[in-house]
Amino acid sequence: MRLKDIIEELGLKVLAQGDVDREVNWAYTSDLLSDVMAGAQPGDLWLTIQKHMNIVAVAKLKDLAGVVLAKGVQPSQEVVAKAEEEGIALLLSEEPLFELCGKLYEVLRRKD
């Protein structure tokens, strides 16, 4: 499923666009950077409540499809600018992580 379809289905707010035509393979949820480094796969969407600068580097290093910030956590303008510069999609949801994960799981499962 393409990123833009997920953005639409889940009503995500786009902070930095990245590549909205990218295929999203699956998703990974964690707030521990080392855990994401170890466990996420290229093409995954990363769901987290961490909003600091380093999420952009982690997404870039792991070649993730994008980062979805849950619970309405707003990153700083610098983080958004960095995501734009690196071509990383940075998305925002008002929902808490659990609900967000549940909904995305359904959406990604449906297309299988």
Add this chain to the structure above:
Amino acid sequence: MERQVFSYSVVRTGSFEDVGLISTEIKKKLEELGVERNIVRRVSIICFEAEMNISLYAERGGNIFVAVEPDKVDIYVEDDGPGIEDLEKAMQPGYSTAPLWVHELGFGAGMGLPNMEKNSDVFEITSELGKGTKIHSVVFRNKDAA
């Protein structure tokens, strides 16, 4: 391809904002050189964790050297303090001396050194209390290349 060497200094700024910039730089270099994707992935993980540890623990910063050869990538990481008291403990998954506020940022899960070892074909670490820590990691390019 000849041996290509890149060196980076990890400077301690007191904030973690910059952690990941050097690893991202290294990743881009390897991609430019046409290093296999799976190898780039493993080197990225090793370098990110190395960068993070220097930023978290080495007060005076440290250095990362990456040497790319046709058959392998060597990664050398060094800092000059404070050193690790019990290496065996430090290598255990989950062991971390990072303070709570660092954990809350998602840093320091005690997975750094184990992640580095797991992604290396050769992993050597030496450390001396008060002196510093040295790591040499090798990722062979002929294995699992893709």
